[in-house]
Amino acid sequence: MNKGLFLFLLLLLCYSVTAQADLLIRGSDYLSPWLEEYVHEQDDLASIRFDLKGSESGLSAFEKGYADACLYLGETKEGVKSIVLGYLVLYTYVAEGYPQQSISIEQLHRITQKPTQNSITRWEEILEDSTGWESKTIRVVVDTGYKAIGYSLFRKMILGGAPEGADVTKTLSSSETKAKLIEDDAFLLFTLQREFPSRGLKQLSVINRGDIVPFPPAVDNIIYRDYPLVFPIHLFYKESAPGINQFIEVLHSEPFKEKLSQHDIFPNP
Numbered sequence: 001m002n003k004g005l006f007l008f009l010l011l012l013l014c015y016s017v018t019a020q021a022d023l024l025i026r027g028s029d030y031l032s033p034w035l036e037e038y039v040h041e042q043d044d045l046a047s048i049r050f051d052l053k054g055s056e057s058g059l060s061a062f063e064k065g066y067a068d069a070c071l072y073l074g075e076t077k078e079g080v081k082s083i084v085l086g087y088l089v090l091y092t093y094v095a096e097g098y099p100q101q102s103i104s105i106e107q108l109h110r111i112t113q114k115p116t117q118n119s120i121t122r123w124e125e126i127l128e129d130s131t132g133w134e135s136k137t138i139r140v141v142v143d144t145g146y147k148a149i150g151y152s153l154f155r156k157m158i159l160g161g162a163p164e165g166a167d168v169t170k171t172l173s174s175s176e177t178k179a180k181l182i183e184d185d186a187f188l189l190f191t192l193q194r195e196f197p198s199r200g201l202k203q204l205s206v207i208n209r210g211d212i213v214p215f216p217p218a219v220d221n222i223i224y225r226d227y228p229l230v231f232p233i234h235l236f237y238k239e240s241a242p243g244i245n246q247f248i249e250v251l252h253s254e255p256f257k258e259k260l261s262q263h264d265i266f267p268n269p
Helices: 003-021 034-040 055-063 105-112 146-159 174-183 219-223 244-251 254-262
Strands: 023-027 048-052 069-073 082-089 091-095 102-104 139-143 168-171 187-191 201-203 205-207 230-237
Touching: 023 055, 023 244, 034 048, 034 254, 048 055, 055 069, 082 219, 082 244, 082 254, 102 105, 105 146, 105 205, 139 146, 139 174, 146 187, 146 230, 168 174, 174 187, 230 244
Parallel strands: 023 048, 023 069, 102 205, 139 168, 139 187
Antiparallel strands: 069 230, 082 230, 091 187, 091 201
8 A cells, every 4th residue: 555645544544633622512601611611621631622602503513412411501402411510590689778578570560561561660569568659750770791591590580571661771891880870779689790790789589480488699599490580501412422420520610610700500419
């Protein structure tokens, strides 16, 4: 055999083996690019390639065998091996002087939707004792968050497909959010920020649809979804995929959980 041809075939074989050993992960772009950068800093991981363009397209590729794993924002799927990386949590804040500790999903929907006969526009409409809050118009502020995921979750969980009202203000940065809150103490803030985004605020507990018990966004309430404004991030994977166990070990590590927290994702304990 020609020596040049032999070397070419040998290189082709080596490339083929290497390509087959790669772990290909598709799915949501919400964790891009920081996840790729973090993973590629880890020396003990197998070669990993990412193609993060969206949850649904990633899931479709995974189900058709075009990917070894899928990062998916949404509920788990039957018959698919998966772990929960963490949760996107929509926190609800009001001014510290607000006289109540909780609010219901139904009330949040009626406050934020485009005005109808069922709308709530003033705080006194839902307060048992509205002293000091008489005739205060509710101003809704939505901290849109990284890649506008906060606004997307607001539309999905609170509005439920209904058009939003004119009093909904979307902020694009922490400084803009703080400035908006300083202007008015009658606000209702939605944000993915686990740490209080400004002084003088308090978190509200939320009552789920059809329930009467309010739940604060505490650890157990998030994990067990008693606090209703929670959206999980899954990794769907094939157990036979090369390097998948090492990858999952990294995802379970404390440094990675800290990284999730830095990006407003509540890590799965």
